[in-house]
Amino acid sequence: MLARLRPLLWMAPWLVGFSVFFAYPLVATVYFSFFNYDLFTLKFNGLDNWRYFFQDERAWIAMKNTAWLVVVMVPATVLFALGIAQLLTKLKAGVGFFRTLFYLPSLVPVTAGTVAFVYLLNPSTGPVNNLLAKIGISGPDWFGDKDWSKPGLTLLAMWSCTNLMVIFLAALLDVPRHLYEAAAIDGAGAWRQFRSITLPTIRPVLMFTAVTGVIYTLQYFTQAMIAARVASGVTDAPGSTFTPGYPEMSTLTLPQWLFQAGFRDYAMGYASVLALVLFAVSMVFTLILLRQFRGFEEVSS
Numbered sequence: 001m002l003a004r005l006r007p008l009l010w011m012a013p014w015l016v017g018f019s020v021f022f023a024y025p026l027v028a029t030v031y032f033s034f035f036n037y038d039l040f041t042l043k044f045n046g047l048d049n050w051r052y053f054f055q056d057e058r059a060w061i062a063m064k065n066t067a068w069l070v071v072v073m074v075p076a077t078v079l080f081a082l083g084i085a086q087l088l089t090k091l092k093a094g095v096g097f098f099r100t101l102f103y104l105p106s107l108v109p110v111t112a113g114t115v116a117f118v119y120l121l122n123p124s125t126g127p128v129n130n131l132l133a134k135i136g137i138s139g140p141d142w143f144g145d146k147d148w149s150k151p152g153l154t155l156l157a158m159w160s161c162t163n164l165m166v167i168f169l170a171a172l173l174d175v176p177r178h179l180y181e182a183a184a185i186d187g188a189g190a191w192r193q194f195r196s197i198t199l200p201t202i203r204p205v206l207m208f209t210a211v212t213g214v215i216y217t218l219q220y221f222t223q224a225m226i227a228a229r230v231a232s233g234v235t236d237a238p239g240s241t242f243t244p245g246y247p248e249m250s251t252l253t254l255p256q257w258l259f260q261a262g263f264r265d266y267a268m269g270y271a272s273v274l275a276l277v278l279f280a281v282s283m284v285f286t287l288i289l290l291r292q293f294r295g296f297e298e299v300s301s
Contacts, residue, residue, distance in 0.1 A: 026279075033272040049273045059274065061249045062257040063281075065150065069220055069253070070285060073154045074213040078206070081161040085168035086194075099169070106162040114226040117156045118143055143231035146250035153251065156223055164209050171205040172198065207293040214285045218278060221255040254278050 008015075033050070036043040053059055084102055091098060105113065120126050121142035129139030142152040175198060183193045199206070228246040244260060245252030254274065262271030 029272045029275050032269050033276060035269045037268040037272075038266040039268060045269070049270045052270060053273050053277070058245075058249065058252065059254070059257055061245075062252045062254045063277075065245075065250065065252055066218060066220065066254045066281075068150055069153070070214055070217050072150070073157050073220075074210065074217050076154055077157050077161045078164065078209050078213055080158045081164035081209070082168050082206075084165045085172055086198075088165075088169055089172050102165060103162045105160045108160070110160075110222050111226055113160060114156065114223045115230055117152075117159065118227050118230045121152055121155075143227050143251075144247055146248040149227075149231075149247060149250045153220075153224060153227060156227070164213075167205060167209060168202070171202040175201045203293065207289070210289050210293075211286055214289060215282055218282050218285070219255050220253050221259070224251045224253050225256060227251065254281075 034044060034046060036045045036048075088095065088099055088102065108116075120128050123129055123139060123141040123144065126139075126142075128142075132139040140148045142148050179197045179201075180193055183197060188196065225244060228244060228251045229242055232242065232246040244256040255278065258271050258274040258278065261267045261274060
């Protein structure tokens with residue numbers, strides 16, 4: 001009997017953690033999604049919260065913006081980090097200096113980095129637009145124009161993707177050198193070596209960064225909120241109001257709208273619906289990525 005219980009005893013810490021921090025919150029979220037709950041009163045309302053979700057225009061705008069960030073920001077960030085890591089592997093001198101230099105953005109606090117980035121891209125006083133003006137290019141209003149706000153956030157994500165760069169750098173340095181030497185002897189160029197040797201070797205790392213990048217972007221909140229607040233000029237002074245998504249709801253993400261519903265409007269039942277939708281979307285994107293990488297592995301083999 002004790003021998004049968006021993007595996008459960010070893011798994012007990014994980015089972016307790018899984019039950020308390022995942023299973024119970026998930027079940028509770030499903031339960032509260034059928035209630036009108038404001039932290040004080042709990043009233044059953046059936047499917048009203050779900051019906052309201054399909055009629056909520058801002059929720060669909062937030063989902064559209066979040067999907068745009070997933071489709072554009074994640075590939076751009078992953079490819080940029082991979083490119084920087086590939087560049088660092090080719091350096092012959094000053095390797096330590098450049099590795100430190102490229103890693104510095106990850107040491108900057110998120111709030112400070114976002115505020116500084118909004119200043120750099122300020123349409124009138126920012127150095128980026130001033131530099132573009134000197135070469136005859138009229139820079140856009142990065143965080144004040146709805147067509148440029150999400151590209152501005154993408155540039156911010158690319159600037160701060162140094163953690164991914166370190167992961168890719170470790171993976172690239174782990175690729176056996178003799179494979180490149182053999183390919184070079186056979187006449188393979190740089191692109192053929194990258195496609196036939198580098199990519200298949202670092203495929204697990206690519207899958208990891210893509211999946212974690214999608215999950216992180218689906219939870220995108222802080223940078224978009226801070227950038228919108230700083231760009232709009234709204235302060236915390238009495239009488240000032242700030243609506244997430246400036247400008248024109250272009251930076252409103254699903255986590256922001258969930259926060260607005262749950263912790264500002266105290267509509268916890270509807271916030272639970274948004275949380276379940278976000279969870280479902282995360283699962284769908286993750287399964288798609290896993291299937292794509294599995295297919296890539298089969299083709300490579």
